[in-house]
Structure formats: C-alpha cells, structure tokens
Amino acid sequence: xxxxxxxxxxxxxxxxxxxxxxxxxxxxxxxxxxxxxxxxxxxxxxxxxxxxxxxxxxxxxxxxxxxxxxxxxxxxxxxxxxxxxxxxxxxxxxxxxxxxxxxxxxxxxxxxxxxxxxxxxxxxxxxxxxxxxxxxxxxxxxxxxxxxxxxxxxxxxxxxxxxxxxxxxxxxxxxxxxxxxxxxxxxxxxxxx
Ligand code: IMP
Ligand code: MG
Numbered sequence: 001x002x003x004x005x006x007x008x009x010x011x012x013x014x015x016x017x018x019x020x021x022x023x024x025x026x027x028x029x030x031x032x033x034x035x036x037x038x039x040x041x042x043x044x045x046x047x048x049x050x051x052x053x054x055x056x057x058x059x060x061x062x063x064x065x066x067x068x069x070x071x072x073x074x075x076x077x078x079x080x081x082x083x084x085x086x087x088x089x090x091x092x093x094x095x096x097x098x099x100x101x102x103x104x105x106x107x108x109x110x111x112x113x114x115x116x117x118x119x120x121x122x123x124x125x126x127x128x129x130x131x132x133x134x135x136x137x138x139x140x141x142x143x144x145x146x147x148x149x150x151x152x153x154x155x156x157x158x159x160x161x162x163x164x165x166x167x168x169x170x171x172x173x174x175x176x177x178x179x180x181x182x183x184x185x186x187x188x189x190x191x192x193x
Pocket of ligand 2: 065066110111
C-alpha cells in the first residue's frame with residue numbers, strides 16, 4: 001500500500017499573498033493548496049522510496065506529457081542525487097510515451113482523477129511485455145468518478161477540486177505557476193476555449 005499525505009476536503013490552504021505568483025494569474029486563483037517547497041520535499045521522499053524498491057534494476061522512466069514534465073524532472077533530479085550518494089543505485093533512461101519494448105518501466109504522472117488515462121496506458125504498455133511496470137503520481141483525486149485505480153507511489157491525495165500549477169494546466173494555462181492552487185470560477189470562464 002502506497003503511503004501519502006491526505007489533503008482533507010476542508011483544507012483552507014494558504015493566502016495567495018503569502019507566496020510569489022505570476023502577476024498575470026493573481027486574479028485567477030483562490031488559494032495556494034500545495035506550496036512548491038512542500039511538493040519538492042514530498043518528491044524527494046518518493047525518490048528515496050523508489051530507489052529503495054527498485055535499486056539495482058535498470059529502469060525506463062516514462063514521462064506522461066505534458067502535465068507530468070515538472071514532476072518528472074524534479075523526481076529524476078532527486079533519484080540522480082541518490083544514485084550519486086547511496087549504496088543502491090538505479091540506472092535510468094528516459095522516454096516520453098513512445099511505445100517500444102521496455103524492460104522495467106516507471107510511469108511518471110501528474111494527477112490521477114478517474115484513473116482511466118492510466119488504465120488505458122497500462123493496457124497499451126502491456127502489449128510491449130515490460131518486465132515490471134510501476135506508476136508514480138504526484139496527486140490522486142478523491143472523487144466518486146474514480147475507477148478505484150491507485151498508483152504504486154503517490155505524493156498527495158487531494159479533494160475533488162480542479163487544481164492548477166506545477167505543470168497542471170487549465171486549457172494550457174498555469175503550467176508556469178510553481179505552487180499547486182485552486183482555480184477560481186471567474187478564471188474558468190476567462191480561459192475557457
Ligand atoms: P483521469 O483519466 O480521469 O485519471 O485523468 C487524468 C488526467 O486528467 C491528468 O493526467 C490530467 O491531465 C487531467 N486532470 C485531471 N484532474 C485535473 C486537475 O485538477 N487539474 C489539471 N488537470 C487535471
Ligand atoms: Mg497527466
């Protein structure tokens with residue numbers, strides 16, 4: 001069973017004014033839910049858990065674009081730091097969802113909502129007969145729409161809110177925001193396509 005930090009439904013988060021957010025998003029956000037520093041600290045620990053479990057095996061780290069790229073880059077930086085400083089190390093190569101024959105695969109995803117994206121990807125990947133597949137997702141949404149799918153590693157379980165920042169987007173906006181925040185209703189209309 002994956003361990004994770006649960007963010008409750010009544011989580012108030014943090015006042016926007018306490019943190020630095022880009023000027024062009026100031027009017028669009030309600031609160032900061034997961035500050036960038038906390039994302040990084042939790043990611044550092046996920047990297048340690050992954051190296052502990054997968055150390056010694058060669059792994060293909062598969063980035064699920066586009067939302068996963070920040071988490072992917074930061075998680076791999078922490079794994080690289082551990083590789084340089086620990087007894088156990090994980091030889092890593094990277095890929096960005098292109099299907100071919102894989103040995104051991106670590107899928108890196110930003111957020112699991114219904115779980116359908118990951119279930120589809122896993123069934124596609126099974127056709128390539130990988131030796132081992134593990135999934136790490138920074139966030140998992142607590143929602144009645146969930147299929148019940150749970151990743152092998154997860155950073156935070158979050159309420160059924162639409163979140164942006166740290167590469168999570170709303171119609172391609174907000175990837176250039178460091179903290180994970182709640183989008184306000186006005187912004188949902190403003191950036192609607
Ligand atoms: P699922 O197939 O329902 O699990 O959806 C997963 C995908 O939906 C993620 O990879 C995201 O691209 C997107 N998504 C789900 N919830 C959010 C959110 O709160 N903010 C931004 N993107 C989301
Ligand atoms: Mg995604």
